[in-house]
Amino acid sequence: MIGEMEDLKYEGNPDPGRWRHRKKEGKGRSVVALVLVLLLLGGLGAGGWYGYDRFAGRFLAADYGGPGSGEVIVEVKKGDSAAAIAQTLLDKGVVKSTKAFVNAANENSDSTGIQVGSYKLRKEMKASDALLMLLDLKNKYVEGAVTIREGWTKMQAFEAFSKETGIKYAEFEKAAADISKLGVSPIWLKRTDGKKVDKSNIEGFLYPATYEMPENPTATAILKLAIGKFNAEMDKLNFAETAQTKLKISPYEALVAASITQVEALLPEDMGPVSRVLYNRVYTDDFPCGCLQLDSTVNYWLRLQGKEGKSSEKLTVDELHGEENPYRYNVPGMSIGPISNPGEIALKGAIEAEKSPYFFFVTIDAKGKMAYGKTFDEHNANIQVACKNGIPIC
Known part of the structure; x- marks a missing residue:
């Protein structure tokens, strides 16, 4: 049989990205980051894991592996940088870390194309997928508008x-x-x-x-x-x-x-x-x-x-x-x-x-x-x- 993978997909499809590539960080920065992690783990005691989780979300490239689920509205404001959008996505539960989103933006040469506005995304998404959804104007949320997805009947x-x-x-x-x-x-x-x-x-x-x-x-x-x-x-x-x-x-x-x-x-x-x-x-x-x-x-x-x-x-x-x-x-x-x-x-x-x-x-x-x-x-x-x-x- 052709196409034996079911259940059928009747939804979803994205487009491309924002922000210029950043220069590779040198070894010095890696060492500093490692020291900060060690200090953080050693110095925060019982509450350290919460602080570490916040730290990891900002500096390490933790990422979700799947397409996500549910629906969440995310707003991109005028003048938002990749880091600002990444923080919004993290706060909304869309991405696992800001670093993963910034990396995805740096690796996508089209990533300057995100427009100001609100977008429909999903929770717990792979950062690169979230970026693509922000670039797809079909995901733009307009009150009183209806979005028809690719593959819908x-x-x-x-x-x-x-x-x-x-x-x-x-x-x-x-x-x-x-x-x-x-x-x-x-x-x-x-x-x-x-x-x-x-x-x-x-x-x-x-x-x-x-x-x-x-x-x-x-x-x-x-x-x-x-x-x-x-x-x-x-x-x-x-x-x-x-x-x-x-x-x-x-x-x-x-x-x-x-x-x-x-x-x-x-x-x-x-x-x-x-x-x-x-x-x-x-x-x-x-x-x-x-x-x-x-x-x-x-x-x-x-x-x-x-x-x-x-x-x-x-x-x-x-x-x-x-x-x-x-x-x-x-x-x-x-x-x-x-x-x-x-x-x-x-x-x-x-x-x-x-x-x-x-x-x-x-x-x-x-x-x-x-x-x-x-x-x-x-x-x-x-x-x-x-x-x-x-x-x-x-």
């Missing part, structure tokens, strides 16, 4: 819009009944593979971004706002023309691939290669069924039914292969529709996918790295690597 977007505005969820479903009336161009409403585009399916067209709600908002006005953003971003990427000229497929089919890639790939560098695997499976004669064989499409169908997604081993035969499921495991060709709303990196990956001989991919470590295989034997070997690394797919 239309259901999640409708829920977020409804929660913020008080407009009933059903109103968004009703407003999305014909996407051509919301600003979706006819070029997106046809495919080259013989399948039909469902004009009542807005999935894939709700571009991930932060949307400030209009005065006296309606469901129709909000969805038009999101599709207007989609159209503008697709023009910037030259997405439709590239899909047609380079890939020889319809823009809609490339959008479907991007939506699947957004869910399957965790790292930016895997977006293109994963999209290429999808294309190799359905647009060449070298993969026996000419189908995707993805748990992610099956899980999307479950979510459309109001159910929870499942890990690979828990999906039943009926869920995988039921004829009533148009997103089923072995249905020939590219999926009938998008399964998420992809962001810029996934969209670029879908149209810039370099050719490769691969038909399989699997996540092989906790960082989200993918391994690729030409044959099922190679794929099984990659799965064994994943199992040795603790990825729960065996």
